[in-house]
Amino acid sequence: MRQVGDGGGLEPLGPGDPREISGYPLEARIGEGGMGTVYLSRTRGNRPLALKVIRREHARDPQYRRRFALEAQAARKVAGYHLVPVLDFDTDAEQPWIASAYQPGLPLDALLDRYGPLPLPAALQVTGCLARALHAVHAAGYVHRDVKPSNALIGTDGPWLIDFGIARSADTTSLTVTGGIVGTPRYMSPEHALGREPGPASDVFALGLLAAVTGTGRHPYGDGTGLGVAAQIAATDTSPPVLDDYPEPLRGILRATLAADPGRRPGADELAALCEESAGRPLTDFAGWLPAPVASAVAAAEETATVVVR
Incomplete structure (x- = not known):
């Protein structure tokens, strides 16, 4: 899944895109892949985020949800230079999502x-x-x-x-x-x-x-x-x-x-x-x-x- 920039920049939200996820406003599309879509969002403090929302068909798979939950928890525990940090996630949502810092590039x-x-x-x-x-x-x-x-x-x-x-x-x-x-x-x-x-x-x-x-x-x-x-x-x-x-x-x-x-x-x-x-x-x-x-x-x-x- 492409994150920021693929030579084409951000895309506007489409008619079928949500406008908000768990209190995070969605402003644009960053990228889309076979497992989900990444949106530009921001924190209450106005910090930009890349928020990835998992597709509904994958969200219906209990094994997928369990693996996603374990891996999201692991990702939040790791920090270091050259790593884009995970800031928030909800693996119990109807459509699980995970938010990381927005890193241009x-x-x-x-x-x-x-x-x-x-x-x-x-x-x-x-x-x-x-x-x-x-x-x-x-x-x-x-x-x-x-x-x-x-x-x-x-x-x-x-x-x-x-x-x-x-x-x-x-x-x-x-x-x-x-x-x-x-x-x-x-x-x-x-x-x-x-x-x-x-x-x-x-x-x-x-x-x-x-x-x-x-x-x-x-x-x-x-x-x-x-x-x-x-x-x-x-x-x-x-x-x-x-x-x-x-x-x-x-x-x-x-x-x-x-x-x-x-x-x-x-x-x-x-x-x-x-x-x-x-x-x-x-x-x-x-x-x-x-x-x-x-x-x-x-x-x-x-x-x-x-x-x-x-």
Whole structure:
């Protein structure tokens, strides 16, 4: 599900859209996916919110509601830089909803589709910042489970990891349920693709895949269908991806993060430090960090959002 900006900005409410949810006024549509719709709202203190409302057909599923409740509660407990915080939710409502801070920016996948891969230092900075976000998630005892380019927002102040906690239950229809496995096939770890419970190392593997695509436009397991790629990922132990054509220092990062054995992958904090060293600049330095066309698109999206939410 797209959050803020997809090159098209916010959309006005339609005739079938609610005007208020649990006391939160709805002002515009931010995005829509297979599991629900995200609206622009605001707190009583006038702070802008992204409020996601789950579709009625999913709200009627008791198992879905239970999973949504557990994940919403988990999401609210996690805080950290590069994480969009969850501020409120109601999982018992007729249509469950969850509200997070409104973070202007453009989805990483949309930027890659439009402008191609980022320069290597910027790609490493994106990866490092998202690794810091994952470290906060893991330190709180949770796993994101759906790290991928569409779940990263790019702003002038860096990247932001979104859809933590509800990624498994409220993402787009690209979030697949097959044989009890929930996730995005092209960004699964081997253990996840094999049906095992994903852990923190699974997020690190997915972040390695994101790094490869962000820095080169090439997925280490090719451009096949989602389930076909997942099958290749599941066979990593016997048929690891060929990484020779990736430039250093990205190649070394991929060799570490894409290890078949979860125990051999770096922790998220270790990966963040490695990316900072490889990028040659502090992860917190966002002065001129994006190429000019990308920076202009991101700044324009943020300016549009700022005007709308004033």
